[in-house]
Amino acid sequence: MRAAIITGPGTTQVVEVPDPVAGPCDVVVKIKACGICGSDALYISMGGLPPHQGRMPLGHEPAGEVVEVGRDVIGVKVGDHVVINPIGAPSGIIGNGGATGALAEYLLVESAVRGQSFEVIPAEIPFDVAALNEPMAVARHGVNQTRPTPADKVAVFGAGPIGLGATMAYKSLGVEHVTVVDLIGSRLDKALAIGADAVINAGDEDVSGRLIELHGAGEALWPGKSGTTIYLDAAGAPSVISTALGAAQRGARLGVVAVHKEPVPVDFINIMANEITVVGSMGYPTEIFEVTKDLAANWEKYAVIVSHTFGFDEVQGALRTASTPGAADKVVVTFD
The missing domain is CATH 3.90.180.10 (Medium-chain alcohol dehydrogenases, catalytic domain)
Known part of the structure; x- marks a missing residue:
């Protein structure tokens, strides 16, 4: 062969x-x-x-x-x-x-x-x-690491395959509102096609301001925070981390499933003061076939990827x- x-x-x-x-x-x-x-x-x-x-x-x-x-x-x-x-x-x-x-x-x-x-x-x-199935399992593990509930309001950064897979995973788990952020309009169109509730083009929109419009104002020691409860980095750009942590309210969760190829500076005073959880994700310890039923039931949506x-x-x-x-x-x- x-x-x-x-x-x-x-x-x-x-x-x-x-x-x-x-x-x-x-x-x-x-x-x-x-x-x-x-x-x-x-x-x-x-x-x-x-x-x-x-x-x-x-x-x-x-x-x-x-x-x-x-x-x-x-x-x-x-x-x-x-x-x-x-x-x-x-x-x-x-x-x-x-x-x-x-x-x-x-x-x-x-x-x-x-x-x-x-x-x-x-x-x-x-x-x-x-x-x-395999990359969607990677996305599902990233989602699972952020411990979503139906009441959560989520911002997914990156509308590539993993970000789109994560968006569908959040929606299949019943999450109330999922916003997808990217720089490429065609990718944002795909995000809407597969079930995102809203999209933000980071190239020409104020991401933090739009998240406040979409998810309400958040509670924190400093003003100007979003009511977003979960942020997922599926893009791997340092600006994603700074934007997410800058917008994060008290108790928000940031999941990182994207690969960062260089160190990213983090303001730990902000993390401490607002008790923000940052959690990484790698692979799919248990999720490889967790995604299979959803893939089978909704394959037309997954085909968009x-x-x-x-x-x-x-x-x-x-x-x-x-x-x-x-x-x-x-x-x-x-x-x-």
Whole structure:
């Protein structure tokens, strides 16, 4: 079969590798779609991760069709459509330094247990949308870290795939009002299309002032605070942190799910005086299949997140597009 691998710093190739064969406890999946993540560009620039530097398989956002089932595996049959948990592989995280990657024609799901290493999805969900399951789990964990309740008023900064996924997660959990903040009008249009209650264009609007208009005035030691109770940073810009903390009322919560590539200054007097909670988020300890039911029920909305699809024969173009700032929102590679 063909598989995309990192062959050195800044270089990738599609190579021929042996077809996987299922053991008694394994499942083989024919990959039908695999999303490209921002971390893929980082791994490529590094030449891969140990212990597979120089020959690291890519791809950790897969969806596909089961083509072989080991004799001891239950709850799945040949022909079922599935999404896969990359962190559940015994040989290392799929496409994140492990021995296998999902940007390939087939994937061996080792020690396959339904609900832990894979989950069956309805056949009517397009594979390119199903491939969003993994990044939507990242978004859901970020949301869960902020402990939302229906009475909360939320501001999500960043309308890329994670920010949009977080917006849908907040709404699926019954949150009263979710505002999305971004600099790009087309992304804000997507936010409204998937269920945001309001949007703010940070390029030409006063974010703090608009949040006060939308969420009311907040209670704090200093005036000019917003009634927003939860802020989620899905953008990764230092200005997001300063804006959120500057607007935060007493007891507000700030979740950080975006990657910041440089240190960000923080006013701890403000955090202390207003008892603001700042919580980080990484990965999806328990959320990988928590999102699957919502994805299945609302796949038409989730489909809005996918901006570009490429066939596997065009995988190099897909990787370039995904790594070019502003060129795409979510890139998914599809397979025949």
